[in-house]
Amino acid sequence: MTKQSMSKVEAHLARRYAREKRFRFYGLLSVFVGFAFLVVLFTSIISKGYTAFQQTYIQLDVTYDADILGLYDNPTESDWLYANYDGLIKAALRERFPEVTSRSEKRELYKLVSSGAKFSVRDSLDNNEELLGTTATLWVLADDDLDSVLKGHIDRTLPEADRRVKDQHLVWIDSLVENGEVEKRFNTVFFTHSASAEPEQAGVWGAIKGSFFTLIVTLVLSFPVGVAAAVYLEEFAPQNRWTDLIEVNINNLAAVPSIVFGLLGLAVFLNFMGLPRSAPLVGGLVLTLMTLPTIIISSRAALKAVPPSIREAALGMGASRMQTIFHHVLPLAMPGMLTGTIIGMAQALGESAPLLMIGMVAFVAEVPQGITDPATVLPVQIFQWADLPERGFVERTSAAIMVLLAFLIAMNAFAVYLRKRFERRW
Amino acid sequence: MNSASQTATLDQTAPAYQEDRVKVTEGVDDSHVTVGEAMLDNAKMSMRDVHVHYGDTHAIKGISLDIAPNEVMAMIGPSGCGKSTFLRCLNRMNDTIDICRVNGKIQLDDQDIYDSNLDVVALRARVGMVFQKPNPFPKSIYDNVAYGPRIHGLASNKAELDDIVENSLTKSGLWDEVKDRLDTPGTGLSGGQQQRLCIARAIAVSPEVILMDEPCSALDPIATAKIEELIGELSENFTIAIVTHSMQQAARVSQRTAYFHLGKLIEVGETSAIFTNPQHKLTEDYITGRFG
Numbered sequence A: 001m002t003k004q005s006m007s008k009v010e011a012h013l014a015r016r017y018a019r020e021k022r023f024r025f026y027g028l029l030s031v032f033v034g035f036a037f038l039v040v041l042f043t044s045i046i047s048k049g050y051t052a053f054q055q056t057y058i059q060l061d062v063t064y065d066a067d068i069l070g071l072y073d074n075p076t077e078s079d080w081l082y083a084n085y086d087g088l089i090k091a092a093l094r095e096r097f098p099e100v101t102s103r104s105e106k107r108e109l110y111k112l113v114s115s116g117a118k119f120s121v122r123d124s125l126d127n128n129e130e131l132l133g134t135t136a137t138l139w140v141l142a143d144d145d146l147d148s149v150l151k152g153h154i155d156r157t158l159p160e161a162d163r164r165v166k167d168q169h170l171v172w173i174d175s176l177v178e179n180g181e182v183e184k185r186f187n188t189v190f191f192t193h194s195a196s197a198e199p200e201q202a203g204v205w206g207a208i209k210g211s212f213f214t215l216i217v218t219l220v221l222s223f224p225v226g227v228a229a230a231v232y233l234e235e236f237a238p239q240n241r242w243t244d245l246i247e248v249n250i251n252n253l254a255a256v257p258s259i260v261f262g263l264l265g266l267a268v269f270l271n272f273m274g275l276p277r278s279a280p281l282v283g284g285l286v287l288t289l290m291t292l293p294t295i296i297i298s299s300r301a302a303l304k305a306v307p308p309s310i311r312e313a314a315l316g317m318g319a320s321r322m323q324t325i326f327h328h329v330l331p332l333a334m335p336g337m338l339t340g341t342i343i344g345m346a347q348a349l350g351e352s353a354p355l356l357m358i359g360m361v362a363f364v365a366e367v368p369q370g371i372t373d374p375a376t377v378l379p380v381q382i383f384q385w386a387d388l389p390e391r392g393f394v395e396r397t398s399a400a401i402m403v404l405l406a407f408l409i410a411m412n413a414f415a416v417y418l419r420k421r422f423e424r425r426w
Numbered sequence B: 001m002n003s004a005s006q007t008a009t010l011d012q013t014a015p016a017y018q019e020d021r022v023k024v025t026e027g028v029d030d031s032h033v034t035v036g037e038a039m040l041d042n043a044k045m046s047m048r049d050v051h052v053h054y055g056d057t058h059a060i061k062g063i064s065l066d067i068a069p070n071e072v073m074a075m076i077g078p079s080g081c082g083k084s085t086f087l088r089c090l091n092r093m094n095d096t097i098d099i100c101r102v103n104g105k106i107q108l109d110d111q112d113i114y115d116s117n118l119d120v121v122a123l124r125a126r127v128g129m130v131f132q133k134p135n136p137f138p139k140s141i142y143d144n145v146a147y148g149p150r151i152h153g154l155a156s157n158k159a160e161l162d163d164i165v166e167n168s169l170t171k172s173g174l175w176d177e178v179k180d181r182l183d184t185p186g187t188g189l190s191g192g193q194q195q196r197l198c199i200a201r202a203i204a205v206s207p208e209v210i211l212m213d214e215p216c217s218a219l220d221p222i223a224t225a226k227i228e229e230l231i232g233e234l235s236e237n238f239t240i241a242i243v244t245h246s247m248q249q250a251a252r253v254s255q256r257t258a259y260f261h262l263g264k265l266i267e268v269g270e271t272s273a274i275f276t277n278p279q280h281k282l283t284e285d286y287i288t289g290r291f292g
C-alpha cells in the first residue's frame, strides 16, 4: 500500500472509531434514561406506600361485662356471635378517658378505634363463659385517622377546620402515645383482608385471589389453544391466501385495544351466554382473547427458531411429521413458548380496562373462593383505591402497586430463568 | 457434441475459470445421453428418467442411474448441478419441500418408492441419510442412536436396545470414545465425532442404503480420513451413495462415480476409469480443472 492510501485509510479509521464511540454513547444514554425513569417510578411508589405495611394498634383494658354483652345464662352460639362487643370497647374507652362526659364528645372518642376492633375482642373471648367478668389487656385495630396522625401524614399546623383530625382527637392521641398505649405493628390485615370502606380494614388478599383465579383460567385456556394454533399454522397449514389472511389478523388482534375485548366479553359471555357477572371465569375468558395473539406469535417465532437440520434429521430417520414435531421440535421450542406465555400472563395480570367492562370493578368484600365467585383483581383494586380521598387509601394504593409489581417481577424473572435454563446449543 | 473429438483438451494448461465456464455451458443440451454404463442388471436402487422441478426450476432433467448392492457410488459435479436434489429423491426427502415435484421411476429392490402403497416412513428406515452438517439431536448420545430403533420398534426390551446402540457406535468407530459418557449430550461432541454419531444413528435401524450428502465438508482432514475409512467398512453391509466435492475423496472411497452437470447425468463409470480416462469432455474438464 502506498503512503498516500495508508493515510487515507487511517483518516477513515478515525472517523469509523468516532462513529462507533458516538453510537455506544447514545445507547448508553438511552439505557440510562430508561433506568432513571424506573428509579423515579419506584422511589415515588415505595416512598408513598411503604408506610402501609405498618398499622397502628391501641391498647385497651377490656372488661368482659356480661350485661353489656347482653349474654345471660347458657348463651347459644348465635348469642355469642351477635353479642355487643362494640359496647365493651366503648366502655373501655370511657374508662380510659373518664374526663369525657358529654354525649357528642363520647361519640368522637369512639372514633379512635376501628369498627373492625370488635372482631378481635370477640376472638379474644372465644365463646368462653369462664372469662366473663374478668378484664384483659387487648391490642385492637386503631382507626385510620389515628394511624395517619402517628405516621405524620396529618399536618398539625393547619387550622382545625382544614384538618381531617380535630383538636380533641389530637389531645387524646397524644395522651395515648405518652403512655405507650399505641403501637405500630406489621400490617397483616393488608395481606389477609379483602376490600373495605375503612382503610384500616382494607387488604389486597381478595384481589390477589381474584387475580390468581383469573390468571389460572387465562393460562388453562390460552396456553393449549395458543400452542396448538401456532403448531398448526407453522407446521401443517399450507401456505396460501387463507393462512396469510389468518396471519395478518392475528397480528392485528395483538394490537387491538384491550377495552374492545372487554366489550366483546360483555356482549358474548355475559349478555349472550349468561355467565356470572364479575366472575374470574369471565375475566379469564376475556383475558384469553387478549393474550392468545401474543402467545401464538411468540410460539410461532419459537417454532421457526428450531433449526431445520433437526427436522431433517428426524424425518431422515423415518419419523413421521407428528413424531418430528412432538419428539424434537416442540421440546426445543418450549422454552420460547413458555417465555411468550409468561409475558402474556404478565400482561394479563396488569390489565384492568377489559375487566371493568365485565363488572369486575364491583365492590367485593368477600374473598373469592372459586372462579365463579364475584371478585376483583389487583389492578382494578388499585384503580378503585386511587379514587378514594382517605390518607389510608393513598398509601394502600401504592402498597398494592408494590404487590402487583412484585408479582410482575417474579413472573418475568421466571421467564428469564426458563430461557436460561433450557437454552440449548446446536 | 460427441466424446470422440475432445482428447486435445487434456494438455491445455489454461486454468482460467472463465474459459472453463464457457466450455461447460456449451457442453450439454437436453438430448444428452449419459456416457458409460448407467444401468445394471442387479441394481439395488434404480432410477429411470427422473425429473425434478422446484416450482419453475427444472433441477433434474431426466436422469437414469442404477446403484449396485454394496457399492459406494460417488456423485460429483459443480455446485448447483442437482446432486443433493437427486440424492434426496432416493429416500423421498424432497417430499418435505412443498414446491418440489418429482417425476420418473425410482425403485428400491424392484419396488417403486413413489408407489402410493409404500409408506414413506418405512422407506426412510430402509434408506437412511447423513447430512452435510452434523445434526445430532440435542439429546444424549444414547438417545440419539436409540431414536430410530425406538420409533420403528426394533428393540423389544432395554437390553436389545443397548445392544443396538453399542453395535452402531462400534461400527461407526465411536464406541471407545463415548462409551463412558453415553448420557451426555450428542451436541457436546467434536464435529467429526458428531458426524460419526449421525452415521451411527443412521445405521442403528439397519438400513439397506445410506445416502450421504457431503458428509465431510464441515470436517478437518483427520476426521475426514476417519469417516472415509468408515465408509469403506460400511460398504460391506450397506449400499452407499455419497455426494462429494472432493475428487480425491470420490477416488478413495467409491467404486463407481457419476458426474452431474446442470441437472443432467453426463457420465458414469468405474471410479478409476472416470478419473484416469474420462470419456466426456465435460467430465474431463471438471476433473482436470480441479486437479490443475
Ligand SMILES: Nc1ncnc2c1ncn2[C@@H]1O[C@H](COP(=O)(O)OP(=O)(O)OP(=O)(O)O)[C@@H](O)[C@H]1O
Pocket: B054, B057, B059, B077, B078, B079, B080, B081, B082, B083, B084, B085, B086, B097
Ligand atoms: N428448496 C429448493 N427450492 C428451490 N430450488 C432449489 C431448492 N433446492 C435446490 N434448488 C435448486 O435446484 C438446483 C440444484 O440444487 P442442488 O442443491 O441439488 O445442487 P447441488 O448439486 O447439491 O449443489 P451443491 O454442490 O452446491 O450442494 C439448483 O439450481 C438450486 O437452486
Ligand SMILES: [Mg+2]
Pocket: B083, B084, B085, B213
Ligand atoms: Mg448439495
